[in-house]
Amino acid sequence: MATPLLHRFSFFERIVHWVVGVTFVVLLATGLAFAYPALFWLTTVLGGGAAARALHPQIGSLFGVGMLCMFGLWVRDMFLDGQDRAWLGAIKHYVTHDRDKVPPAGKYNAGQKLFFWVQSLLGIVFIVTGGLLWFPELFGAAWLNTARLLHYAATLGGGLFLIVHVYLGTIAYPGTARGMIEGKVTPAWAKLHHPRWSGDRVDR
Amino acid sequence: MPDTLAIKRISATPSALIPLNSLRSGGPVYSKLVDISKCIGCKGCEVACKEWNDLKVEQTTNFGSFQSHKDLSSNTWLLMRFNEVEVGDDLSWMIKKDACLHCEEPGCLFSCPAPGAIVQYQNGIVDFNQDHCIGCQYCVSGCPFDIPRFDKETKTVAKCNMCIDRVEAGLEPACVKTCPTNAIEWGIKEDMLALADKKLDRLRERGYEHAAIYNPGGVGGTHMMYVVPHGDRLEDYSLPAHPTASPGQLRGLNVLQRVGSYLLGFGVISAFVHFLAVGPESPEESA
Ligand code: HEM
Ligand code: SF4
Ligand code: SF4
Numbered sequence: 001m002a003t004p005l006l007h008r009f010s011f012f013e014r015i016v017h018w019v020v021g022v023t024f025v026v027l028l029a030t031g032l033a034f035a036y037p038a039l040f041w042l043t044t045v046l047g048g049g050a051a052a053r054a055l056h057p058q059i060g061s062l063f064g065v066g067m068l069c070m071f072g073l074w075v076r077d078m079f080l081d082g083q084d085r086a087w088l089g090a091i092k093h094y095v096t097h098d099r100d101k102v103p104p105a106g107k108y109n110a111g112q113k114l115f116f117w118v119q120s121l122l123g124i125v126f127i128v129t130g131g132l133l134w135f136p137e138l139f140g141a142a143w144l145n146t147a148r149l150l151h152y153a154a155t156l157g158g159g160l161f162l163i164v165h166v167y168l169g170t171i172a173y174p175g176t177a178r179g180m181i182e183g184k185v186t187p188a189w190a191k192l193h194h195p196r197w198s199g200d201r202v203d204r
Numbered sequence: 205m206p207d208t209l210a211i212k213r214i215s216a217t218p219s220a221l222i223p224l225n226s227l228r229s230g231g232p233v234y235s236k237l238v239d240i241s242k243c244i245g246c247k248g249c250e251v252a253c254k255e256w257n258d259l260k261v262e263q264t265t266n267f268g269s270f271q272s273h274k275d276l277s278s279n280t281w282l283l284m285r286f287n288e289v290e291v292g293d294d295l296s297w298m299i300k301k302d303a304c305l306h307c308e309e310p311g312c313l314f315s316c317p318a319p320g321a322i323v324q325y326q327n328g329i330v331d332f333n334q335d336h337c338i339g340c341q342y343c344v345s346g347c348p349f350d351i352p353r354f355d356k357e358t359k360t361v362a363k364c365n366m367c368i369d370r371v372e373a374g375l376e377p378a379c380v381k382t383c384p385t386n387a388i389e390w391g392i393k394e395d396m397l398a399l400a401d402k403k404l405d406r407l408r409e410r411g412y413e414h415a416a417i418y419n420p421g422g423v424g425g426t427h428m429m430y431v432v433p434h435g436d437r438l439e440d441y442s443l444p445a446h447p448t449a450s451p452g453q454l455r456g457l458n459v460l461q462r463v464g465s466y467l468l469g470f471g472v473i474s475a476f477v478h479f480l481a482v483g484p485e486s487p488e489e490s491a
Contacts, residue, residue: 034317034340035461037216049318049338050359095478097485136341137354144345145453152457156464160471167475174486188487 005184006198013073014183020066023059024162030056031155057134060126067123074116077107083196084110104195115161125154207231208372213324215316223324233328234371235393236380236428238301239403240441241412242387245286245299247272249379249388253282253303256367256378276302278355281364282379289440298440301379301388301430304351304364306330308424309449315346328393328427329368334360346454348423348447366427396429403431422448 009017026045030052033042043052086103087094087110093101094111108116129147132139139147169176175189190198208231213219250272254261260279264272270286287298310330313322320336322343332343332352337360343352344361352361367377375381376390389399400417407415416435419425432438438445450458 036465037317037319040216040317040319043338049336053338053340054359095482097482099485133340136344141345141347141350142451142453144342145451145457148342148345149453149457149460152460152464156460156467159464159468163468163471163475167479171479172475172484174484186487192485192487 003187006187006190007183008179008185008190009183011183014180016066016069016073017180020063020070023063023066024158026059027056027063028155028159028162031151032159035152035155057130060130060134064123064127067120067127071120071123078113078116080110080113081106084113087111088114099192105193105197107194107197109194115165118161119158122154122158125150126158129154208325208327208374209368210326211323212326213310213313214320215313215322216319220314231326233326233393234366234390234427235328235396236366236377237389237391237396237400237431238428239387239389239431240299240301241403241407241415241431241433242385243284243299243301244385244387245270245284245297246384247284248382248384249301250280250282250284252378252382253364254280256370257281257365270297276351276353276363278353278358278362280353281362285442287440287442289437291434296434298434298437298442300441300443301428302351302442303428304330304366305349305423306364306366306427307348307449308426311346311348311423311449311451311454312343312352313346314450315342315454316340317342325368327371329366329371330427331365331368332361332363334358334362337361348444348449348451393427400429400431407431407433418443420444420447422446424449 029042029045033039033049033052034056040049043049046052046055083103083106087105090102091111093099094109129151132143132147133151136144169180173189173193175186176193179185179189187198210224210231211219212223214224253259259281262273262277262279267274269288271284273280273283276283282301282303285300285302287300289296289298306328307330308328310322310324313324313330316322317340318336318338320333321338322330322332324330339354339359339361341352341354341361344350344354352363354361367375367379370377380388380390389396391399397417397419400419404415404417412433414434414436416432418430418432418435418438430441430443432441432443434440
């Protein structure tokens with residue numbers, strides 16, 4: 001196929017995304033190990049319970065830096081416009097792949113934009129509550145117990161959204177992962193998933 | 205012969221919720237009884253604790269108090285606190301034997317995510333097993349009495365173990381053994397409760413009309429109980445009036461964790477079902 005590929009994510013964008021992605025998955029595994037005794041064996045991934053406890057906040061710091069970069073890189077593309085609101089109204093057609101009834105998306109569809117905002121918000125919750133739990137000597141029991149509750153609530157939210165995100169980015173929409181790995185996508189993919197964006201690209 | 209070290213609960217295992225009840229249970233259930241009115245402030249118990257448990261000596265400083273150390277530490281499992289309080293026109297020491305109370309419902313154990321790091325025995329003793337401790341310090345915020353202390357060198361947590369090695373051998377804890385006035389007594393918990401009642405009667409005769417026993421129900425009772433002369437002034441003794449083994453946030457956390465495990469599983473299954481139902485959406489197909 002001789003069709004030129006469309007540039008979607010720069011090298012830096014991809015590095016930042018995968019720092020966030022990989023650290024998040026490791027944090028999720030060790031975090032769930034601390035939450036569920038039946039999953040405690042997952043700490044083995046990082047060398048056992050004590051090592052996992054020591055590394056979790058350090059990896060969390062890397063995640064925090066990654067999230068900050070990601071926010072800075074992408075925030076200006078993430079504000080919802082009128083068509084995005086229409087897209088949200090038609091979300092059930094999006095789910096059932098009824099493309100004709102789905103308003104065209106720009107570089108990101110409204111779902112992706114919301115995912116961005118939710119993860120940014122949860123990122124703040126993770127960092128603040130995780131910081132408290134990292135230095136428990138500095139805080140009282142009530143604060144720490146509240147922090148544990150919120151840290152887990154964020155894990156649950158982040159985990160659920162991640163399932164959807166990974167599913168859509170890999171097996172549900174073939175050709176999407178390529179954009180985050182090679183940085184490029186096919187024009188057909190762009191036309192299907194992000195018609196307004198693909199139009200932009202062609203004009204340029 | 206019942207096993208003196210039969211296990212009741214192990215942290216981060218199902219037994220934390222449903223206590224083990226083995227054939228080997230039914231042994232004696234012990235308790236310390238600390239009669240604050242009989243303490244003469246000699247701190248012999250502190251020394252005995254250090255000696256028996258081979259705990260490091262810490263440099264102390266004079267901070268204008270009769271108290272030896274400012275606080276408990278991973279090497280100081282017992283501290284006699286001398287709170288100076290005015291009673292009427294008089295200065296009074298509200299003495300507290302600050303150490304693990306060995307709760308019947310131990311908040312530390314309920315909070316601990318590491319299987320086996322905290323063990324409760326049928327005899328009432330709650331002990332930390334540092335080999336399994338991951339150093340998260342959740343037990344510290346789970347304990348309503350602020351007892352466990354983190355050791356920065358070993359990255360584990362330590363506290364009074366009720367001289368479990370002595371108890372196993374049929375001996376009383378070292379602090380009990382050493383106390384010259386029998387302010388600390390040791391025995392079967394029921395006997396200690398009966399003894400406490402007698403002590404209360406005597407204190408009331410002596411004019412301590414608010415004398416009370418401290419064996420708080422919020423943690424299911426404790427295996428170190430206090431006879432408190434001024435039972436209406438618990439806060440002056442640094443004794444929480446309403447300690448609880450499961451504060452609201454941690455109860456909420458437990459509920460959320462249970463719901464969460466189903467939600468996460470449901471999420472994965474839903475994605476799979478969606479894939480089976482509508483399949484992937486490839487550009488080639490719709491183009
Ligand atoms: C480890 C598993 C992950 C995989 C396989 C994955 C995959 C992808 C893919 C393929 C894209 C490109 C979507 C497109 O081109 O439209 C993407 C974008 C994105 N990723 Fe991830 N990702 C993962 C983890 C994460 C995590 C943990 C976060 C944040 C906490 C995250 C945040 C984002 C955001 C905000 C975008 C842009 C908006 C969007 O596509 O929703 N990703 N990801
Ligand atoms: S006093 Fe604290 S450390 Fe001791 S058993 Fe109770 S909760 Fe655990
Ligand atoms: S510090 Fe150790 S004993 Fe305390 S809760 Fe964490 S793993 Fe359990």
